[in-house]
Amino acid sequence: MIAVENLSKRYGDQRAVDDVSFTCEPGTVTGFLGPNGAGKSTTLRMICGLTPPTAGAATVCGVPYRRLGNPGRRVGVLLDASAQHAGRTGRETLALAAMTMGLDTARVPDRLAKVGLDATAARRRVRAYSLGMRQRLGLAYAMLGDPAVLILDEPANGLDPEGIYWMRGLLREFADRGGTVLLSSHLLREVEAVADRLVVIGGGRILTQGDKNALLGAAGTVVRPADPEDFDAVLQKLDVTGTRSSDGTILVPAEPEVIARAAAAAGVVLLELRPAGAGGLEEMFLRLTSTGGNR
């Protein structure tokens, strides 16, 4: 399992990741969603001990990543499929990883075949691989040590529709056998089909998280206040975070009636108030993407 507690990362004045907490349980697939630049990759790198956090901590299998003795046997990581030596063959790349983990390199051809890289592809240098092939190699690399946890950053990038379908099956099967999967994406549709839980991040902060069905079912309410500044007080009272979009509406994760009563009590005028509906999460997500994650 993965436990992330109050992780923060600051670069100068910029808060790349701001107080992010979530957990991933065995047997589940967690979709880590957010637009480009939302802090997904930075969070994943902090989990994997590659980037020191400014504050907070993360553990994998109950231990900080850096203290896992031979992490490849516990956690499979794919952070960037392009980050492989272009001059090595696919087979050599996996053979080095197997050697490092203390595994027999004899398993390599079989593992490559499992991700759809045949003997010809295995002999080619990574330089000649398409992005989709590199993703497949990266997945084989991550799963080489038979880990219990998978951490994947945008694994569907560059895969064709058939490849995405295949990968979903692979991850679903992995989780159904008791594995823990954390995968990031900037496309809701990509993870919707496979994830059990969703963690949505924007501008470095967690916007919402929870069971996928619950989130998709009750995505919130669209509100258009006469004065957005006044409405902040209502949000504070409700103890929720609103998502502002460029057209002046705010997506609020609460029932319309609750919002209406709170607004009435605070004397705030609302011009529009309607349920976001089933597409609310996607709508919220699209707004985030289009506004670059600004709140």
Add this chain to the structure above:
Amino acid sequence: MTTTTTAPTTTQVPLTRLTGVELRKLADTRAGFWLLLIIGLATAATSAIILGWAEDEEMTFEGFFSFGLLPSAVLLPVLGILSVTSEWSQRTVLSTFTLVPTRGRVLTAKIVAGVLIAIAATAATALLSAVANVIGRPIGGDGSWHIDSSLVWQGLLLQVIFVLMGIGFGALLQNTPLAIVLYFALPMVWTVLGSMIKKLKSAAEWLDINVTTTPLSEADMTSGEYARLGVSVAVWVLLPLAAGAVRVLRREVS
């Protein structure tokens, strides 16, 4: 596929295994493979040059060996540089450090691998020199097998010093072209400055690694020469290695 059943051991990846991996990485890329091949061919060429053009009395094992060390002394450090810088330029640090989060162990393995490859290069040079010496005899060569044992150790030391200097420059600069250029240019600039500026002359005797390593190719170095070598090695090898190690340990991987 086991997922929840077996919890594999949390013991560290042993350094011997890591060193094996690093040795393999030196040769499994196109750049590394060609570099090693060129070093081998150039070493063979040194013997060929002596056999073809040198005076008969120079065709001794010692002669072949001393000249034969030159190509690896010049080019092995480039392999050392590449072993560190390619990790950053090809961004393989991402996977290297996720498999082995204790970065110091990776760097240690690279250093041990560098020392081993220096030993192997010296041994291979000795072997090639022996072959050349055997060939030289029938064509009129001296063919003497005598070699001052100090030359063997000093030759080995020379190889190790330069490979480690390469790794140090690579770790410090983490950029292949920059590290290679500075590795060759900086000591040269220092040599030129040392010979041109009078005030630097005494300092250059201690700090110019091109000067202090020259006695390594002459039998029986004196303790004074070792002292000068030690000082220049501290500056050109140990300092970059230490600063490079700090940088490798601290740098954020992305």
